[in-house]
Amino acid sequence: MVKAVVLGAAGGIGQPLSLLLKANPLVDELSLYDIVATPGVAADLSHISTPAKVEGYLPENDGLAKTLKGADIVIIPAGLPRKPGKNTSIVRDLATGVATVSPKAFILVISNPVNSTVPIVVETLKKHGVFDPKRVFGVTTLDVVRASTFVAEKRGDLALAKEVVVPVVGGHSGVTIVPLLSQASHTLPSISTEEYDALVKRIQFGGDEVVQAKQGAGSATLSMAYAGAEFATKVLRAIKGEKGIVAPTYVSLAADPHGAALLTKELGEEIAYFSANVTLGVRPFVFGILV
Numbered sequence: 001m002v003k004a005v006v007l008g009a010a011g012g013i014g015q016p017l018s019l020l021l022k023a024n025p026l027v028d029e030l031s032l033y034d035i036v037a038t039p040g041v042a043a044d045l046s047h048i049s050t051p052a053k054v055e056g057y058l059p060e061n062d063g064l065a066k067t068l069k070g071a072d073i074v075i076i077p078a079g080l081p082r083k084p085g086k087n088t089s090i091v092r093d094l095a096t097g098v099a100t101v102s103p104k105a106f107i108l109v110i111s112n113p114v115n116s117t118v119p120i121v122v123e124t125l126k127k128h129g130v131f132d133p134k135r136v137f138g139v140t141t142l143d144v145v146r147a148s149t150f151v152a153e154k155r156g157d158l159a160l161a162k163e164v165v166v167p168v169v170g171g172h173s174g175v176t177i178v179p180l181l182s183q184a185s186h187t188l189p190s191i192s193t194e195e196y197d198a199l200v201k202r203i204q205f206g207g208d209e210v211v212q213a214k215q216g217a218g219s220a221t222l223s224m225a226y227a228g229a230e231f232a233t234k235v236l237r238a239i240k241g242e243k244g245i246v247a248p249t250y251v252s253l254a255a256d257p258h259g260a261a262l263l264t265k266e267l268g269e270e271i272a273y274f275s276a277n278v279t280l281g282v283r284p285f286v287f288g289i290l291v
Contacts, residue, residue: 002239003029004232005071005105007064007094008078009056010034010041012221013110013228017077018045020229022052026236032056033067034078064094068101072239075139075232076121077110081219091117095124103130106235107137110228114138114172114250118273122252137235138250140177140275142220142227143168146206147179150199154188168203169276172250176275177204238280250275 004021008014009032021027022045030045030052032038042056057063068074076094079087091111098105103125111117118138125131147166152158165185170178179200181188191199202209210220234247252273253260264270 001028002026002072002236003031003070004236005031005033005067005074005102007033007067007074007076007097008111010037011077011079012081012218013077013225015041016222016225017075017110017228019048020225021075021232022048022054023050024229024233024236025051026233026240027052029070030054031067031071033058033064035059064097065101068097068105071098071102071105073106073108073232073235074098074102075108075110075228076117077224077228079111079117081112081221087111087113087117088120091120092124095121096128099125099128099130103128104132104135106135106239108139108228108232108235109137110139110224112173114140115176115273118250118252133252133255136252137231138172138273138275139228139231140168140172140248140250141231142206142224143172143177143179143203143275144248145223145227145230147181147184147203150202151181151184151186151188154191154199155186156189160186167277168248169274171273171275174204179203234280243281245280246277247280248275248277251278 004027006014006018009018014034018032018041021030032042038056038058042054046054057067076091078094079090098107107121109118109121118136121136122131144166147168148164149161151164151166152161167180167183168177169180170176207220231247234245238245250273253271263274
């Protein structure tokens with residue numbers, strides 16, 4: 001039995017993410033938490049004809065603890081979109097709940113800015129003495145999804161989008177997002193330097209494109225939910241025993257000292273966190289940064 005938890009389940013990312021998890025055959029129990037509307041979201045999802053049992057909780061009556069009890073995987077999309085500094089306390093408080101109730105759960109952080117919220121989760125877990133670097137992941141999958149889609153567009157065939165694999169490294173914010181287009185599984189057609197630079201910028205700042213299209217009334221909620229569900233599925237597959245799964249994610253380099261040493265050599269300086277492809281395996285997690 002696998003229990004998945006969504007913290008921030010009533011929000012713009014949380015609702016479609018919860019829908020995708022309800023439809024995921026690897027999830028046996030889905031527990032939802034938010035400060036408003038969660039019981040309604042859970043009731044709505046519970047009518048869908050898939051096996052996962054759904055429950056929704058609010059903060060009252062120890063709702064967070066009830067949500068997290070027995071969790072195998074905790075996904076955190078909670079927070080306010082594009083509000084720098086506003087998500088710090090939200091993520092810290094939720095991480096405190098995980099540390100005290102389900103310290104062995106795998107934590108997937110979607111709340112932005114991931115470059116900052118992942119370290120907040122890590123430091124909170126350290127404070128409670130339960131930090132395991134192989135169990136905390138910043139979800140950067142959307143960068144890879146965008147890169148794959150945009151490369152397929154350049155090739156004139158969106159049917160290729162699921163097949164195109166573009167490694168994206170660095171971080172999950174603006175220029176820290178580094179798409180390695182030269183290492184993509186499918187080559188780009190002949191394009192000018194200006195077109196190439198524009199493609200890189202579009203991958204790095206794809207979120208701005210969505211905000212502008214929504215006239216400032218929203219952010220990339222649906223594509224982020226899709227990307228979050230894609231990464232969660234890979235972690236769930238590993239939990240179920242599948243080996244050799246490769247996934248992009250932003251992690252503490254304490255998870256893989258050997259990989260960290262290789263990165264330090266390549267970059268010429270020590271860093272604490274980095275986004276790259278990692279390998280996932282069975283419990284205890286086999287974890288390796290692919291440099």
